[in-house]
Amino acid sequence: MPITYLDVPKGxxxxxxSKLVKAIYAALHEAYPYPDDVRIFLREWRPDSVSQDGQLxxxxxxxxxxxxxxxxxxxxxxxKMLRKINDAIVEAYHLPKFMIFMQEYPLDRVALDxxxxxxxxxxxxxxxxxxxxxxxxxxxxxxxxxxLNGRPVIATGCSRGLGRSIFEALLARGADVTVVARDERNSxxxxxxxxxxxxxxxxx
Numbered sequence: 001m002p003i004t005y006l007d008v009p010k011g012x013x014x015x016x017x018s019k020l021v022k023a024i025y026a027a028l029h030e031a032y033p034y035p036d037d038v039r040i041f042l043r044e045w046r047p048d049s050v051s052q053d054g055q056l057x058x059x060x061x062x063x064x065x066x067x068x069x070x071x072x073x074x075x076x077x078x079x080k081m082l083r084k085i086n087d088a089i090v091e092a093y094h095l096p097k098f099m100i101f102m103q104e105y106p107l108d109r110v111a112l113d114x115x116x117x118x119x120x121x122x123x124x125x126x127x128x129x130x131x132x133x134x135x136x137x138x139x140x141x142x143x144x145x146x147x148l149n150g151r152p153v154i155a156t157g158c159s160r161g162l163g164r165s166i167f168e169a170l171l172a173r174g175a176d177v178t179v180v181a182r183d184e185r186n187s188x189x190x191x192x193x194x195x196x197x198x199x200x201x202x203x204x
Contacts, residue, residue: 001037002028003068008093009061010044016092017042023088031073031081034130063089065100070107072131078102149174156180 004024012020021040028038045061052058065085073081082100089098107127108118117123153175155167170177 001035001039002032002070003039003041004028005041005043005066006089007043007045007064007066008089009063009095010046012092020088020092024085027081027084027088028067028069030084031077032069034127060095062095063093063098065089065098066103067100068103068105070127070131071104072127150176152176152178154178154180 006024021042024040025038029036032038047057047061050056050061082102085100086098106118107120107124108116110117112120151174153170155170155177156163156179167177167179
């Protein structure tokens with residue numbers, strides 16, 4: 001569920017706030033339809049409670065919108081949502097330089113009543129069904145095989161551990177890898193083709 005915080009200056013009327021939160025909800029729900037549980041926390045500040053570059057009251061209190069949302073929404077849906085949220089807040093407060101911060105969370109980083117969402121199998125499957133978008137897959141596992149085919153890459157620290165794993169992943173994606181190590185007894189500098197099995201001469 002999207003959890004959002006809108007930090008704004010005091011001053012607009014209650015009916016204007018009502019119109020604003022309805023517009024924000026509609027934009028969020030369109031991009032994140034599951035579950036239908038959108039929270040918007042409106043936090044109003046006086047000018048003497050906000051500073052710019054360490055100075056109180058140096059400029060008008062500008063709106064800032066922060067959102068915590070599930071992973072997987074389509075990138076075009078996110079663009080559309082952000083435009084709608086921006087337009088609604090600018091209309092309400094008539095202030096420039098409005099910023100939105102978006103943090104996407106996996107289900108193993110959210111808990112309800114002490115239980116991780118990732119342990120709720122029904123929720124996991126329902127969210128996969130709603131957000132099964134090619135954009136989500138590209139977001140979590142970038143597919144760079146076409147861009148790495150034959151491209152020269154220099155990899156360091158490849159004789160063991162994380163460096164070795166990165167080296168093998170680059171080979172698997174078709175990169176032309178040059179390995180550089182400080183210890184010639186464990187590894188030697190060499191240009192390799194795009195074959196994972198070539199990593200054998202490089203002991204871990």
